[in-house]
Amino acid sequence: MLKRRITLAVAATGAAALVAVAGCGSTGSTASGAVPIQAKLAAAEVLEQAAQKTQEVTSYTVDGVVDVTHPQEGTGKVQGRMVYQSKPQLAADLTLDTANFGGQSLPGGARAVLQGDNVYVKVETLNKVLGATKPWIKIPVSEGGAEAKQFLDQVQRFDLANVTKLVTASQNVKQVGTESVSGVDTTHYGGTFPVDTAVAQLPAEEQAQAKEHLAELQNVTFDIWVGSDGLPRKLTMSGEEKGGKFNANLFFKGFNEPVSIAAPPADQVGDLPRN
Template sequence: MRRLAPALTLGAAALIAVTGCGAQSTGTLGNVKLAAADAVQQSAQRAGEVTSYSADLVLDATGGEKGPGKIQGSVVYQSQPQLATDITLDTITFDGQNVPGGARAIFTGDTVYVKSQLLTKFAGATKPWLKASITDIDAEGQKGVRDLLDQARQFDLAGTVKLLTTSKDVKAVGTETVGGAETTHYSGTFPVAEAAQVIDPARQEQLKQQLSSVKDVKFDLWADAQSLPRKVTLSGAEHGATFNLTALFKGFNEPVTIAAPPAEQVGDLPKNPAPSGN
């Protein structure tokens, strides 16, 4: 399986890897003014209380040896009654090529179902969906698959916003309407080394490696009157390549339905698929 372009992987890592001091610019929570750093902390806390949401995502990468790349899609997430995520990627471009048909992944517990024309061809499968247990994926034979699944599986609203709490220069820059909600716009940067310390310890080394060439990541956060993050953007650079990621969040704590695909459409992911020749 081909590797994602460096800037594309960099952007995905910044999004999914996912408390600090800051400038004294203020935002507003209801009628209460908060220092910008405190407002970001409050937003991270509220994000951690969310049990379900949906999000629209766009990641653009430019420059670098592999050329431009883009990922565009949506996510539906729930933490109760069990952890489940449904990720649809309508557009996937890397190495200057489009992935035909995009991809979709459904995570329920420790099981992942993947629908991808490219992966189906690569694995020699006969059914549209492939199923695998995260714990059963071989560390060597399925490393490329596992890397992508780990990134998608670790995506969560709380982790994304928590990265921002390590900022030392965050400030409020105005108010805007996002998704029909009035929000306060905050802007700043967060240091990668410190951000790695606030995420899941099992993912710290992965984040450091993927963002090893980036000292600071620029971010913008739009939080509503309840401190819920309505929009987050992240951007950074690596050896002349850049990434820009935008996530729009909605449907907080609303009922969602995430179900496995029909059994007759599902086959098992081979443990050692034949080389793709790429």
């Protein structure tokens, strides 16, 4: 049972690391109705406008790499991508190519799909520990306990609007220059934001979890690359406190484009073993 819990924790942590520190793409398409940013806007105004524009986004894809260092647990790295939609219902398809923490890793990576009322998880190591006979394990959100609840919470927090809202707390943001990000012309802004002030701008139900993941940090350094449509194409965040460090690089694309997030074929899905 202990080994099972450790493996489940590694899988859940891998998902969480990718989607939680984000601020959580590659070429992004322009969202419908996009209005070019006026060149004379102050940097802080651009971020405010970006936060408003992201509220119109209902689907996107993000590619990310997150490196973390913990004084007791060691180093870790997560690399993967996620397809996300909020309408007509919340759904997500997360693939982790690399996930390792403190000497533990997931050989072959991992994949998790949130679709309807279920989370479907495909992790080779997890299947071996549980003795599963099918490649995918289905965890009903309502019955799946802490593992399913954690994944759902992380996906719900991976909201582009909330992520962009964090950086609007910066009091020192400035324009760095203009750059091309995966073929898209963008304006580069950089600065820092105080964690407490940034978290306070999120919806009340999101604040406790966000603060937990950034608990040891006082300030976060960020860089954000914003397209002419007001939407972020790239975001980097880093922080260090009490020996702990994190560095996240995220690329956004496919804003408001149709996505297909489906449950795995039924004959490849088994239930979560109870013993």
